[in-house]
Amino acid sequence: MKIKKILEVKNLKQYFKLDKNTVIKAVNDISFDIYKGEIFGLVGESGSGKSTTGRSIINIYQPTGGEVYYRGKQISDPKIFRAERKFINRNMQIIFQDSTSSLNSRMTIKEIIEEPLRIQKVYKNKDARFNKVVELMNLVGLDKMYLDYHPYECSGGQRQRAGIARALSVDPEFLIADEPIASLDVSIQAQMINLFKKLQRENGLTCLFISHDLAMVRYVCDRVGVMYQGKIVELAETKELYRNPIHPYTQALFSSILVPNPNCAEERTRIAYHPVSDIFSEEKSQLSEVSEGHFVCCSTLSF
Structure with missing residues (x-):
């Protein structure tokens, strides 16, 4: 049976112009595919372009060049992205590396996790949404006592778990996880990784997993791409890449x-x-x- 492509990245470029003489080629002409039910890893040193790749795919940064296709739709085209925005946001979510800046400090943890459910109208009443929020908090190991806390009242690990719960709230088909476990304690890291594997196994979750943790990538990812100075220098199945x-x-x-x-x-x-x-x-x-x-x-x- 042929495995279906969920995401196609073709010759993606993301350049940042600092001044008239200086251009930073953060992502420099990379191509790869991600298949349904696959966890695809991106590794490399800081500044190699991993996070920029994830942000360009989901259109936080409008790509300088190249094309990104999700389920055959060219979401890198601004017109198509605007027309399909609700569909894209319903099916594609991102876990940000910096939990401090990615969570609205004026909102409570409950409001942060609930917001995607309300916007996407996944549940029709407040009670159903509340029950889903509590379920998600339990899923990521966050006690419901934090429901009315604000992000600045939580630790870095608690904020990160709230960010993961928010990303998972609408049951996305494709998830971009940018250093999702970096700020978590070791025990919680294992819990989150097992959660990703469970969602992959039971719900067919497809994920772009961006990380510095090479040992964790070896455990969780099916294929891995290695980035250096904006380019993918090597790409293979995980066992093959680590063996050879x-x-x-x-x-x-x-x-x-x-x-x-x-x-x-x-x-x-x-x-x-x-x-x-x-x-x-x-x-x-x-x-x-x-x-x-x-x-x-x-x-x-x-x-």
């Missing part, structure tokens, strides 16, 4: 994964990445399939 990283940057990145064993940590070799001018040259290279489903950014396949 090919691009020098991917090798250097994976060598930095922390090992919870002092003896192994002392013996491991850290790899330093130095941009090279050979087949992995950034200017000359393009994403090429080196084996089935394994893509590497290079200028030739003779390696």
Whole structure:
């Protein structure tokens, strides 16, 4: 049975002009697909363009170039996006990395989680909406005593859980999770990851999972793309990528994964990445399939 594409990203570019002589190429001509029921990971160092990619997909940033298709509709086109806005907002949600700035400090936690339900008219009365809010809070491990709290009265982890509950409130088909567990305690991190896996298994949730946590990405994601300076330098199924990283940057990145064993940590070799001018040259290279489903950014396949 053929797996259905939910999202297609084609030659996406997101440039920011600082002044007349300086342009930041935050996302520089990247392409990838995400299939129904898949959790697709994006990893890379800070400033590599991961968060900007997620924000460009959902049109928080209007892309400089390229195309984004959701269920065959070109949502990167401003006219189509405006016409399909309610449909897009009902089916696509984002969990923001910064829970402080993404939550309205004038609203209570109850109002924040309830707002999408009210706008989308998912439930017809207040009691049904309230019961859904309490259910969502229980789902993300947030006690209902926080219903009338404001974001500034909560810890960073509690705010993040409220943000996750808000994103899940309308049962979206596609979720962009931008560092969703970074500010959570380890026990709550495990709870959230198990929640994502459960939603994937039972509801067919499709997710773009953006993270620095390489060990967590290995556990939760089906395929992973590695970003460096606005480009995807390697993309493969998770097991294949972690077993056989090919691009020098991917090798250097994976060598930095922390090992919870002092003896192994002392013996491991850290790899330093130095941009090279050979087949992995950034200017000359393009994403090429080196084996089935394994893509590497290079200028030739003779390696």
